[in-house]
Amino acid sequence: MARVRPLSGFPEWTPEDRVVEAHVLSQLRHVFSLHGFAEIETRAVEPVERLSGDSEASKEIYTLGRLGASDDEDAKVGLHFDLTVPFARYVEEHQAGLAFPFRRYQIQKVWRGERPQEGRFREFYQADIDVVGRDVLPAHVEAEVAIVMVEALARLPIPATSMHINNRQLVEGFYRGVGISDVAGALRSVDKLDKLGANGVRAELNAKGVGESATDAILELARITSSDDAFAYAVDDLWHTSIQVGDAGAEDQLREGIAALAALVARVNAAVPGSAVADLRIARGLDYYTGAVYETFLDGHEDLGSICSGGRYDSLVAGGGFPGVGLSIGVSRLVSRMLAAGLARASRAVPSAVFVAVTSEETRAASDAIAMRLRARGIPCEVATSAAKFGKQIAAADRRGIPYVWFPGEVGDGEVKDIRSGQQDAADADAWRPPTEDLGPTVLHD
RNA sequence: GUGGCUAUAGCUCAGCAGGUAGAGCACCGCGUUGUGGUCGCGGGGGUCGCGGGUUCGAGCCCCGUUAGCCACCCCA
Numbered sequence: 076m077a078r079v080r081p082l083s084g085f086p087e088w089t090p091e092d093r094v095v096e097a098h099v100l101s102q103l104r105h106v107f108s109l110h111g112f113a114e115i116e117t118r119a120v121e122p123v124e125r126l127s128g129d130s131e132a133s134k135e136i137y138t139l140g141r142l143g144a145s146d147d148e149d150a151k152v153g154l155h156f157d158l159t160v161p162f163a164r165y166v167e168e169h170q171a172g173l174a175f176p177f178r179r180y181q182i183q184k185v186w187r188g189e190r191p192q193e194g195r196f197r198e199f200y201q202a203d204i205d206v207v208g209r210d211v212l213p214a215h216v217e218a219e220v221a222i223v224m225v226e227a228l229a230r231l232p233i234p235a236t237s238m239h240i241n242n243r244q245l246v247e248g249f250y251r252g253v254g255i256s257d258v259a260g261a262l263r264s265v266d267k268l269d270k271l272g273a274n275g276v277r278a279e280l281n282a283k284g285v286g287e288s289a290t291d292a293i294l295e296l297a298r299i300t301s302s303d304d305a306f307a308y309a310v311d312d313l314w315h316t317s318i319q320v321g322d323a324g325a326e327d328q329l330r331e332g333i334a335a336l337a338a339l340v341a342r343v344n345a346a347v348p349g350s351a352v353a354d355l356r357i358a359r360g361l362d363y364y365t366g367a368v369y370e371t372f373l374d375g376h377e378d379l380g381s382i383c384s385g386g387r388y389d390s391l392v393a394g395g396g397f398p399g400v401g402l403s404i405g406v407s408r409l410v411s412r413m414l415a416a417g418l419a420r421a422s423r424a425v426p427s428a429v430f431v432a433v434t435s436e437e438t439r440a441a442s443d444a445i446a447m448r449l450r451a452r453g454i455p456c457e458v459a460t461s462a463a464k465f466g467k468q469i470a471a472a473d474r475r476g477i478p479y480v481w482f483p484g485e486v487g488d489g490e491v492k493d494i495r496s497g498q499q500d501a502a503d504a505d506a507w508r509p510p511t512e513d514l515g516p517t518v519l520h521d
Numbered sequence: 522g523u524g525g526c527u528a529u530a531g532c533u534c535a536g537c538a539g540g541u542a543g544a545g546c547a548c549c550g551c552g553u554u555g556u557g558g559u560c561g562c563g564g565g566g567g568u569c570g571c572g573g574g575u576u577c578g579a580g581c582c583c584c585g586u587u588a589g590c591c592a593c594c595c596c597a
Contacts, residue, residue, distance in 0.1 A: 083589060135595085157597085185597085190522085192591060201597060270593095384597065405597025434555080462555095469557040482556080494557070 084191030085198045086407060088414070091476075094421035096200075096410045098518040099231055100182060103202045103404065106227040107180040110219075112204055115179050117161040120152040126160060127153075135188040154186040158203040159401065163391045166207060175209035176216070182406070193415075194379045194408045205401030207391050212398040214335055217367040217387055218342035224371070224383050224402045225343060225350040232419035232520040233409070234374040236382070239300075239354035240340060241368050243386070245310070245332025246355070249296055251325035252318050253289040259362045261285055265297050266358030292317035297356040302344065304337040306353040339367055365389045369402055373409070376416070382409045422517045423476025428509050429456035429491070430472035431481045436462050441483045448504040449481075455515060456481075469494055478513050 081087075088096055104114070126136050136153040155161045158181050166173065182202040191197055204223055206216050221238060228236045250258045264279040271279070273294055280290045292313065299309045310333055314326075336353055343351035359368040366387030373382055385402035389395065413419045429449055431442045442458050449456045457477075459468050465482070472480050473494055481502070483489040491507060492499035 081589075187596080189595070190593090191589095195596075199597070380597075382597065403597065408597050432556090464554090465556045466553085467557075468555090471557090473557060480556085492556075497556095499556085 084196050086196055086411060088410075089424065091421045091424035092410075092414050094424065094516045095413060095419050095518055096406070098419075098421075099406060099410055099413075100200070100202070102230045103182065103227050103406070104180070106223065106230060107202075107204055110178075110204075110223045110226075112178045112180040112223070115162075115165065115181055116183060117155070117158070117165050117181065119154055119184075121155050121161055121164060123151060123153045125164060126155065137186050137188050156187045157185055158183060158201050158403065159205075159391075162203070162205060166397060167392045175207065176212060177207045178204070179207075180204045194411060196407050196411075199405065199407030200410075202404040202406050203385075203401060205391075205399050207397050207399035210396055210398070212387075212400065214338070214366070215342065217335070217400050218339050218346075220385070220400050220402050221339070221343045221351065221367075221369060222346040224369075224404065225347045227404070228371070228383065229347060229350070231409075231413075232518055233413060234376070234418070236350070236371050236373050238343065238351045238369055238371045238383070239357050240336065240343075240351055241353070241355055241357035241359075242332040242336040242339075243364050243366055243368060244328050245336055246296075246358075248325045248327070248329030248332055249310070249314065250289075250293060251322055252314065252329065253292045255285055255289055255293070257283065261293060262358040265293060265356060268294075268297055268356055288317070299355045300352055302340070302349070302352045304341065304353075306355065307333045307337050310355070335366065359384065359386055363388045367400065373412070376412055379408065379412050381405075417521070419518050419520055422519055423478075424516070425457075425475045425477065426455040426515055427457045427475065427477045428454055428514055429479045429481050430468070430475070430477040431456055431458045432465060432468045432483065433459040433462040434483055438483065442481075445481060445483055445488055445504045449507075452505070452508070453514075454508065476516075479509060 107114075120139060123136070123138060136156055138153040139151075162179070162181060166177065180203065182200060184198055185201050186198050188197060189195070204220055206212065206220060208216075221240070225236070225238055246262060247258050250261060255261050260283055261280060264276050264283065267279070268276055276294065277290055280293075281287075285293075295313055295317070296310065299306050299313070301309070310329075314329065340351050340353045354370075357368055357370050359370070364386035368386035369384055370381035371383035373379060383402055383404045385400070387398075387400040389398055391397040391399050429446075431446045431449075433439050433442045439458070439462070446456050446458050459471065463471075469480055469492075478493060478495060479491050480494055481489060481491045481504075482499075484501075488502060488504045490499050491502040
C-alpha cells in the first residue's frame with residue numbers, strides 16, 4: 076500500500092483541534108448574526124472567465140475537469156479563490172430578490188494554487204462580511220464592518236488584535252500631490268516596508284521611476300501612525316513641505332481621505348477601545364479599493380501577517396451601481412497559529428460527557444438503556460464498545476477525555492465516577508447531570 | 522513559477538569510516554484474575570520516500586525523481 080502522506084497546503088485537524096476551529100467558526104457566526112448579517116453560501120465553482128479577471132490571480136485558480144474529458148475539452152469552471160468574486164456574481168444574479176443595503180456574511184472554504192507555507196494554505200476557510208448598497212453607501216458603514224470584526228476577534232481565545240486602517244483617497248491625493256502617477260505601483264512597494272526596510276523600498280521606487288523627493292515624502296508618510304486624529308496633523312505638515320504639483324484636485328482628495336480616516340478610527344475605537352489605529356503604510360494589493368483599507372494583526376504574532384483584511388470599493392459589479400465595504404477573516408491562518416502556538420486547546424476531543432461501562436455482553440442492554448435516558452435529557456454519552464475489564468474501560472474513557480464513567484449496577488442505575496477526581500457515587504440516570512462546563516468540549520485559553 | 526534545506530517505527534529524532542537499524546513517546550500484554558492514571562518487566566511494529574548507479578557490501582556516496590519544509594512572488 077502506498078504510504079499515506081500529507082498533501083501540502085490542505086490542512087486537516089484532529090478531532091481535538093477541530094473543536095477549536097469549530098468554536099472559532101461558531102463565535103464568528105454568532106457575532107455576525109448579532110449585527111444583523113444574513114448568511115449565504117455560494118457554490119464552490121464559478122465560470123473560469125469570471126474568476127480569471129486579472130491575470131495575476133488566474134495563475135492560482137484550480138480548474139475542474141472530468142478524468143474522461145477529451146484533450147481538447149477546456150475547463151469551464153474553477154474553484155473560487157476568495158468569497159468576493161462569487162458574492163459579486165451572486166448579487167448580480169439575485170439582485171431582484173435582495174434588499175439593499177445588503178448585509179451578508181459567508182463562511183466557506185476557498186482554494187488557491189500557490190506554494191503553501193506556515194499560515195498559507197491551498198484550501199482554507201474565509202469568513203467574510205460585506206455591506207453592499209444600491210448606488211449609495213454612507214461612509215459610516217466603513218466603521219460598522221470594522222466594529223463587527225473587531226468584536227468578533229475579541230471573543231476568540233487569542234491575544235488582542237489591532238486593526239490598521241488607511242484610506243485610499245488620502246494616499247492617492249498625497250501621491251498625486253508629490254507627482255507620482257502610478258499610485259498603485261508605488262503603494263505596492265511601500266507595503267513592503269516591513270520586509271525590505273526603507274532602503275529596499277527606496278530602491279524599488281527608484282526602479283519604478285519615482286523621484287528622490289517624492290520617495291522621501293511617501294516614505295515619510297508611511298511612517299505616520301496614530302490611534303487618534305494626531306495623524307491628520309502629521310499628514311498636514313508633511314503635505315506642506317512636500318507638495319510638488321499645484322493640483323487642487325489632489326489636495327481635495329487628500330482632505331477628504333484625512334477626514335474619513337479620522338472619523339473611522341474614532342468610531343471603531345469608541346466601540347472597542349484600543350482596537351484600531353490609523354496606519355498610513357497599509358496598502359493592500361487589490362486596486363479596486365477606493366476608500367478605507369484594513370489589515371489586522373495578532374499581538375505577538377505579527378509575523379503571521381494580516382488575519383483580517385478588506386476595504387471599501389466603488390462597485391461590486393462591473394458597470395457600477397453597487398458600492399460596498401467588506402472584511403475577510405483568514406480563519407485557517409488564525410486557527411493554525413492558535414493550535415501551533417498553543418493559544419487555545421479543546422477540553423476534550425469527543426462530545427461525550429459520559430462513558431457508560433458494559434459489565435458483560437449479556438447485560439449490554441442495561442448500559443444502552445442508561446445511555447438513552449441520559450441522552451433524552453441532552454447529556455452526550457457513549458457506551459463501551461467492549462465489555463473489557465473496568466480498568467481498560469476507564470482508560471478508554473480517559474484517552475478520549477471523557478470526564479465521567481457510569482458503572483451499571485445490581486441495584487438502581489449503578490454509580491457514576493468522575494475519573495479526574497476519583498469521586499464515585501450512586502446515581503439516577505433520570506436525574507444525574509454533569510456540571511454545565513462538563514457537558515460538552517470547551518475551548519481553553521492558553 | 523524561482524531558490525535553499527530535508528526525507529529512517531504511528532510521532533519526534535539518533536545512526537555518519539559505507540559492514541544489512543536504534544532511542545524516547547505512543548500502542549499491546551503481564552505484575553494488579555472487573556475501577557485507569559504512577560512504577561517495573563516484556564512485546565509488536567521499518568521494502569531507511571521512490572528509481573537507477575558506484576561497491577564484495579549502501580540508511581550513509583553519486584544521478585534522477587517524487588514529496589515535505591522554508592524563503593521569494595503574492596496573499597487570509
